[in-house]
Amino acid sequence: MLLFLCVNPSFRSESAVPSVKVNLHDSATLPCSERCSGLVRWTVFHKSTDALAECDQTSCRSVKEGYQMIHDQYLKGNLSLIITDADFTKRGWYTCDCDGKDLCDVKLQINPLSSSVQIKAGENLILDLDVSDPVEVIYNSTGAANRPSGHICTVDGHSLQCKSDYTQRASLTAVVKLRGVTPSDSGVYTIRDTINKEVIHVYTVTVQDDQQSLDSDLSSDVPVWKLVLSNFALVAGLAALLTELWWC
The missing domain is CATH 2.60.40.10 (Immunoglobulins)
Incomplete structure (x- = not known):
């Protein structure tokens, strides 16, 4: 008996998707190094019609504010997406495609x-x-x-x-x-x-x-002049004791 298993070619297991972690509100670069002579687009995973940024042989365009690609890098095969302000709403999977063909999937995470x-x-x-x-x-x-x-x-x-x-x-x-x-x-x-x-x-x-809380408040409320006076009295007392011992 033969068993045929159909696999969706667009499927990616989470463990197989590279991830980028950044601090809140830092810029993030989602890497993708591939050659493409046509239209390159970055989208949110499963939203292939909702472009964020794109490049072709003539120029690059930021379709949505906060996302950009660099044309000089595109011509060299660096198709990375730059997210200028990474916040919690931008967490998730992103996809880069060339003329509709999937090239790279990257997951963006924000450090806790x-x-x-x-x-x-x-x-x-x-x-x-x-x-x-x-x-x-x-x-x-x-x-x-x-x-x-x-x-x-x-x-x-x-x-x-x-x-x-x-x-x-x-x-x-x-x-x-x-x-x-x-x-x-x-x-x-x-x-x-x-x-x-x-x-x-x-x-x-x-x-x-x-x-x-009381002990903490008491220690924090002692004025500096009282501490200085207390230390002065201690030194004076010690000096008097030493003098008395000397004459004895």
Whole structure:
């Protein structure tokens, strides 16, 4: 028995597609080195009629603002696409074709954002979502925090679904707000895109209890002149003690 398997030639497995990672709002260059004497176009994957930039033997054109190709490079076989301001909306797969024939597929990724947050017990923890795509909030405990690690919330559009421990405390506007945090909420909160499985933002959160906050405030409120006077008194006392020992 013969088994025939039909494969779509346009299919690309994700592991086979090269990726470019840049920081938020940096420029990104999606590489493609091929020869083409005809029309070269870059499009978003699966949107072959929606051109971003294109080149032919006479010139290059930016069809959409923020995307460009260099004509001198095109003539040398460098068909790379330049994205001048890479933000989260530009993440995804891009395709370069020559007269409709697929040449290169490249995936653009944005490096995760990283924030350190220090707040006092009882305050609200604010987690920016940064993207409109569905995301999940993942919590990992650190230090003395005794909450279980793992998935705590899912955001899809205007819908917020959280585990029972967080349902009454979490709310959604343009951000996820966790009300009335305690030291046990300290840890690492990860915002991850559930469609692309990409980490968007990592928050390292430290929640101080009342005593820690008081000690910190007291140490920070001591005027410099009091510290100088205290040190002066210490030196004077030490000098007097040495003098008394000398005469003895």
